[in-house]
Amino acid sequence: MTKQLCVMLVAAEASGDDRGAGLAQALRRRLGDGVRFVGVGGERMAAEGVVSPFDISQLSILGLLEGLLAYRRVMARVEDTVALAVREKPDVVVLIDSWGFTLRVAQRLRKLDPKLPLVKYVAPQVWATRPGRAKTLAAAVDHLLSIHVFDAPYFEAEGLPTTFVGNSALTIDFSVADGDRLRxxxxxxxxxxxxxVLPGSRPGEISRILPPFAEAVAILKAARPDLEVVIPAAPTVAEAVKAQAGAWAHVVEGESAKLDAMKAATVALACSGTVTTELALAGVPMVVGYRLGALTHAILKHLIRTPYITLFNIAAKAFVAPELVQDDCNGPALAREISKRLDDPELRRRQAQAQSEALVTMGRGGPNPSEAAADAVLKLLAERKA
Structure with a gap:
C-alpha cells in the first residue's frame, strides 16, 4: 500500500489562504486520497481539510511598530506551527507569502530537520526594496514558487531554484459574477x-485606511445623494468593518458577493494589495490609497526603489491608477480623484483599458498558478526521492 503524502501548508493572511486552498485542490486532483493536508490557514484552507491550530487573524500585522508590539505573539504562533510539523511529520512544507512569519517558521524547521523539503510560495518583493532578502530566503528554503515574471533573476543569483507559477489573482473567473444580482x-x-470601497484585510489597515476612505465617501455622498457604496469585507476584519462602516455602506461577505460587487462597480477606492489586480481583471477603474504607521513610512521611504506601490502600475511603469499614499491619502484628495472618474465615462474606459494591458505584462494568460504550483511541488519531491 502506497504511503499517503502529507503536505503542510502555512498561510497567515487572506490572500495566502486563497493560494493555499487552490494548491490543495490541485494536489488532490492529482493524488486523490493519496494526499492529506495539515498546516495553518483560514476559512478556505479549512474547507480543504487544513485544521489550523490558531486563528490567523492573530498574524494580520501591518507596520514596524505593530510588528514589534506583536513580536511575542508572533513567535508563539511560530512555535505552534513548528510543533504541528514535528507532530505530523509532513513530507513537504509550503510556506505562503507573509515574509516575517513564514521565514521564521522555515528557519526553525531547517534547524530541526535539514532534509525536510521547504517551499516558499510568493517571493518578497526584492525588486522594490531590501534586496538582501533574496540571500536570506535562499539559505532558508529549497525552492521558490514565484507569482511575478520578474522575480527569478534576483533569487536564482543567490542559488535558489525558482519556478514562475503566475498570480492566482489573474485567473479569477468573472464569468460567474453578476453585478445586477448584487444590485x-x-x-x-x-x-x-x-x-x-476595499479598505484591506488586516486590522492595522482598517484602523489606518478606513477613516480617510470614510471621509472621502462622506464628501462624495454630500454632493451625490444617489451614490451607493459597497464594501466587500474580508473574513479577518468583517466585524470591525461592519462596526465602523455599516451606517454608510452596504457591507457584504463571501467570495461570490465580492466578485458580484466588482462587476457592479462604477469606480473603486482600494487599499493597495492583491485586490487591485482583481479589480483590474474585472475592468473596474480605481483610485488606490494606502497609509502606514509614521515610523514604518519614515524608514521605508528610504528603502523603496520603485515610485509605485500597485503591481499593475509597476508592470506598466506608469501611474495607470492614481496612488495616494500616507498624507496624500486623505478624504478630500481621494474624493477629488474618485469624482473625476464618476463624472467622466471616457476616463473610466481609458483607465480600465490601460489596467487590462498592464495585466498582460504581469503574466495574464500564463499557467494556472495552482496547477503549476502543484506540479512544481511534486517535481521537487520526485527529485528528492530519486
Whole structure:
C-alpha cells in the first residue's frame, strides 16, 4: 500500500489562504486520497481539510511598530506551527507569502530537520526594496514558487531554484459574477453609480485606511445623494468593518458577493494589495490609497526603489491608477480623484483599458498558478526521492 503524502501548508493572511486552498485542490486532483493536508490557514484552507491550530487573524500585522508590539505573539504562533510539523511529520512544507512569519517558521524547521523539503510560495518583493532578502530566503528554503515574471533573476543569483507559477489573482473567473444580482440583493437601482470601497484585510489597515476612505465617501455622498457604496469585507476584519462602516455602506461577505460587487462597480477606492489586480481583471477603474504607521513610512521611504506601490502600475511603469499614499491619502484628495472618474465615462474606459494591458505584462494568460504550483511541488519531491 502506497504511503499517503502529507503536505503542510502555512498561510497567515487572506490572500495566502486563497493560494493555499487552490494548491490543495490541485494536489488532490492529482493524488486523490493519496494526499492529506495539515498546516495553518483560514476559512478556505479549512474547507480543504487544513485544521489550523490558531486563528490567523492573530498574524494580520501591518507596520514596524505593530510588528514589534506583536513580536511575542508572533513567535508563539511560530512555535505552534513548528510543533504541528514535528507532530505530523509532513513530507513537504509550503510556506505562503507573509515574509516575517513564514521565514521564521522555515528557519526553525531547517534547524530541526535539514532534509525536510521547504517551499516558499510568493517571493518578497526584492525588486522594490531590501534586496538582501533574496540571500536570506535562499539559505532558508529549497525552492521558490514565484507569482511575478520578474522575480527569478534576483533569487536564482543567490542559488535558489525558482519556478514562475503566475498570480492566482489573474485567473479569477468573472464569468460567474453578476453585478445586477448584487444590485437586486441590496436594493440598489440598476442605473445608480456604485462606489466599491476595499479598505484591506488586516486590522492595522482598517484602523489606518478606513477613516480617510470614510471621509472621502462622506464628501462624495454630500454632493451625490444617489451614490451607493459597497464594501466587500474580508473574513479577518468583517466585524470591525461592519462596526465602523455599516451606517454608510452596504457591507457584504463571501467570495461570490465580492466578485458580484466588482462587476457592479462604477469606480473603486482600494487599499493597495492583491485586490487591485482583481479589480483590474474585472475592468473596474480605481483610485488606490494606502497609509502606514509614521515610523514604518519614515524608514521605508528610504528603502523603496520603485515610485509605485500597485503591481499593475509597476508592470506598466506608469501611474495607470492614481496612488495616494500616507498624507496624500486623505478624504478630500481621494474624493477629488474618485469624482473625476464618476463624472467622466471616457476616463473610466481609458483607465480600465490601460489596467487590462498592464495585466498582460504581469503574466495574464500564463499557467494556472495552482496547477503549476502543484506540479512544481511534486517535481521537487520526485527529485528528492530519486
Amino acid at each position: 437586486r440583493r441590496l436594493g440598489v437601482r440598476q442605473d445608480a453609480p456604485l462606489l466599491l
